[in-house]
Amino acid sequence: MKPSTHGHVHVVDDNPDIRIYLTDLLRQLGYTVDSYDSAESFLAQSMDIFPAVLVLDVRMPQMSGIELQQAMKAMGRNTPIIFISGESHSQDIIQAMKGQPVEFLLKPFQFPSLIHAIDRGMVLDGVHRETFIRQNDIRRKWQNLSQREREVLVLMLEGHTNKGISELMDILPDTVKKHRAHVLQKMQTPHLADLVAVCKDLDVKAWRSALR
Known part of the structure; x- marks a missing residue:
């Protein structure tokens, strides 16, 4: 799947109402969107699209958003993350912020705040991509x-x-x-x-x- 000129958004939230709401609004604004009801389904089904951001719920059954953040880091997958949460403890927030997400938004958040964070994430993913391409080119020459x-x-x-x-x-x-x-x-x-x-x-x- 090719991203739109706005970029691609992965939405991961176990609440179907929030998934549908965010997916519809983001598509209306010109983003391409894939949504997942769990961290496990995201890992199993998502594609590493560029540029993209991940809008990720913190507290979910089984694998949490923070655990998904850590799993992605271990995989070397650097898609920028925007955490959304309705009832996170301070320890959850501290742990999430250690992974340097783009933003941590508490529900109910203002939609413009999410869009601003998404657009900042798209810019950051562009930097990640340029760095990846440059480093791969250098490694090829090293060989x-x-x-x-x-x-x-x-x-x-x-x-x-x-x-x-x-x-x-x-x-x-x-x-x-x-x-x-x-x-x-x-x-x-x-x-x-x-x-x-x-x-x-x-x-x-x-x-x-x-x-x-």
Whole structure:
């Protein structure tokens, strides 16, 4: 399913009246909507559509909204969440906010407040998507590097000079220069500053660990 220009909204609430009400209003405003009566059905049936947000009830039978939030994080699924709740305890709110949702709305909430939160979530999901695409592109280029080039790349990102890399790797400075040139070429970054910029969101320590 392709999202509308407004984006896609997943509504998860065990109350059928609320599901129908929100689904109808959101569709009238131009969003595409899927609704689910439980967290379990969302996990089993939903598609990872972009851009999208999840409007999620906190307190539901069996799996709660907070448990679904934690399950999605474990899956690496970063769809922004807007919690809605009619009777949450303070501990529920604190636990939900630890997962950094877009908003936490108490029922009955004003519909414009929900729309404002949804639109902020769509923007955030766009950022998530751009980051995902960029990081995947960098990982693809990383796979094209030789083992030596990967080692040089990590040391370059850590700020080591050619001389420093030469000493750490026990190779000739001219060899370092060749590896460095190959790294910049394969990573499609003309200069070191460009390489640092495209890799700024990556975990260099994890890259170093992967070399061992």
